[in-house]
Amino acid sequence: MEGIAFSPSKDFNFYSKIHANPTPLPIKTLTLTRIPFRFHNHGHQKQPLLSFSLDPTKSTQTPITQPPPLVVVGSANADIYVEIDRLPAEGETISAKNGQTLAGGKGANQATCGAKLSYPTYFLGQVGDDAHGKLITQALGNRGVRLEYLKSLGGGVPTGHAVVMLQSDGQNSIIIVGGANMSSWPDKLSDQDLDVVKKAGIVLLQREIPDFVNIQVAKAARSAGVTVIMDAGGMDAPIPEELLNFVDIFSPNESELGRLTGMPTENFEQISQAAEKCHKMGVKQVLVKLGAKGSALFIEGDEPIRQSIIPAAQVVDTTGAGDTFTASFAVALVEGKSKKECLRFAAAAASLCVQVKGAIPSMPDRKSVLNLLQSE
Known part of the structure; x- marks a missing residue:
């Protein structure tokens, strides 16, 4: 397939749409040269990219670049919500006021948060070929998460799910069933999976998938000089030193x-x-989420950086607030903000999160976060 390359002459004005400055940029008369299109794979569609050459004697092509993505490797769950006044005592049966099933899981939550903050975000994980898997895939896709590395498992492997007991004060207790998050991972991740990790700006991990998967991902990221942030949530077990x-x-x-x-x-x-x-x-930086007391970043050899909460108008549901905080911090960091700015950005995002029921539905967009920060 062929395309067209443009080279300059003096009678043509081209008005750039990608610069904020509205002043016309003078470019000269066009000389046409036929070149092949180069295709980049974007999801399931291949889209042609035009190359522009300003010197008609040269065929140099200028690639169109994007910021290095946020890559989240982790879990995806169907969260089964039950709204209760209090937790049942041992041997007691109580009635829920309401119940519904929403997409969640620490990995899916963090990926959604990155995408809703308008940062290019890929999710690498596993779901079952069942109704819960379809629910999660649709929820992530609708919010802009790139899903080329999300695998749907056959063979009757169920999608991971969680029972979220939401109390009237917004606090919750959660029971997790691992499903596809914990089973059927390959002993060795594919080169394709590890390649997207190596091209990331930051990689986010959690503990709702096997440690051996996280180790492979973290090693690949380190080999490419990619920052790894690990959320401690998930398995209540010692973390391997490796x-x-x-x-x-x-x-x-x-x-x-x-x-x-x-x-x-x-x-x-x-x-x-x-x-x-x-x-x-062995960890040089420790980012601690302190609930109502805010957060603190402990960097080895430095004074801690503390951040208080940004108060919410009302606390509806704290599910996903920690994931929102961690992912928002990662987005701010990969965008080059200072550590103090990252903490404040994350505090604002978490404040908005707790005001909406559900994990993925409560993830804030960038405009809302910036508006809250400006009002402080």
Whole structure:
């Protein structure tokens, strides 16, 4: 297939649509040269990209570039919500006020957050070939997540799901069934999967998929100089030292930090000491989510950077707030913001998240986050 390359002469004006400055950019008369189109794969469609040459004696092609994407490797769940006044006591049966099934899972949540913040985001994960898998795929796709690396498993493997018990004060308790998130992963990830990891700006991991998968991804990212952020949420089990050695920023909440270090985390001094233990375990930066007390980033050798919460008008549902915080921090970081700015951006996103029911439905868009920051 052929296209056209443009070379200049002095009688033609071209008005650029990609520059913010509306002043016409003078470009000269066009000389036409036939060149082949180059195709880049964007999802299931192949789209032609035109190449422009300003020197008619040369055939140099200027590639159209995009920022390095956020790549999220992790879990996708169907979240089965039940709204209750309180948790049942042992042996007790209570009635729920309402119930519904929504797309969720830490990996899917974080990928959705990245995409809704208008940053190019890929999700690498697994779902079953069932109704829950279709629910998740549609929810992610509708919100702009790139799904070329999301696999649908046959053989009766169910999509992961979770029972979310949402109490009237907005707090929740969650029970997870791993399903496709924890089974049928290949012993060795494909070169195609690892290639998108190596081309990322930042890679986000969580602990709702097997450790051996996270290790492969983290190693591939480190080999390419890609920053790895690992959310500690998921399995309540020790994290392999081999994995921590390839993590650049480790992000637990205060209870996860306490369990993983075996140390108390009831006040900031104790949290600081637990973060120091993480440094000794091989992680140079520890991003701790502190709920109503805000957040703190502990960088080895530096003073902690603290961020208070940005108060929400009302707390409807805290599900997904931690994922929103971590993913928003990652987006701000890959865009080049300072660590302090990243914390503030993430605090604003999390504040908006808790005001809406559901995980994926509650992820805020970029305009809403920026508006909240400007109003502070």
